[in-house]
Amino acid sequence: xxxxxxxxxxxxxxxxxxxxxxxxxxxxxxxxxxxxxxxxxxxxxxxxxxxxxxxxxxxxxxxxxxxxxxxxxxxxxxxxxxxxxxxxxxxxxxxxxxxxxxxxxxxxxxxxxxxxxxxxxxxxxxxxxxxxxxxxxxxxxxxxxxxxxxxxxxxxxxxxxxxxxxxxxxxxxxxxxxxxxxxxxxxxxxxxxxxxxxxxxxx
Numbered sequence: 001x002x003x004x005x006x007x008x009x010x011x012x013x014x015x016x017x018x019x020x021x022x023x024x025x026x027x028x029x030x031x032x033x034x035x036x037x038x039x040x041x042x043x044x045x046x047x048x049x050x051x052x053x054x055x056x057x058x059x060x061x062x063x064x065x066x067x068x069x070x071x072x073x074x075x076x077x078x079x080x081x082x083x084x085x086x087x088x089x090x091x092x093x094x095x096x097x098x099x100x101x102x103x104x105x106x107x108x109x110x111x112x113x114x115x116x117x118x119x120x121x122x123x124x125x126x127x128x129x130x131x132x133x134x135x136x137x138x139x140x141x142x143x144x145x146x147x148x149x150x151x152x153x154x155x156x157x158x159x160x161x162x163x164x165x166x167x168x169x170x171x172x173x174x175x176x177x178x179x180x181x182x183x184x185x186x187x188x189x190x191x192x193x194x195x196x197x198x199x200x201x202x203x
Contacts, residue, residue: 007075021097022061056107081143113173117173124168131159
């Protein structure tokens with residue numbers, strides 16, 4: 001690393017982009033109001049007639065919030081940043097900014113192959129960016145500084161989560177509707193990672 005650079009600025013910038021992405025999610029719903037007024041429909045139609053848009057909004061909000069939480073955990077192990085880490089972080093931000101688009105498509109084309117692959121592929125890309133950042137941090141003591149190192153449990157949790165997303169994409173290629181259900185397997189990477197840690201400790 002050419003010169004140690006504090007990670008705070010990178011974290012603040014990332015948080016700002018995520019916050020903007022979350023805020024922009026509401027715009028499709030806000031745009032419904034002028035349409036209702038023009039068509040002389042009651043205000044309640046904004047809810048009762050747009051469940052798919054509301055579902056897409058809630059889903060995107062929850063997914064982005066979850067990914068941000070994981071990102072926050074990753075940067076607890078960072079004190080300084082490198083060029084490689086910045087590039088991986090910007091790649092992750094790209095997936096976050098793009099995510100509302102495929103999620104919006106889900107509301108209208110939930111089981112269409114392109115929609116499912118677009119959505120799951122974006123989640124896979126985001127997960128791979130997380131895994132890449134964790135790998136960079138593990139291999140670069142200069143980035144960690146005085147922060148705690150990334151544990152094997154954390155590392156394998158990220159790797160196995162990316163594997164689940166990749167499996168979901170493969171399943172979606174064969175049977176689009178089933179791709180979403182593969183995501184239920186995300187409850188297992190953390191447990192497997194803890195099992196691997198316990199097994200290694202017992203040796």
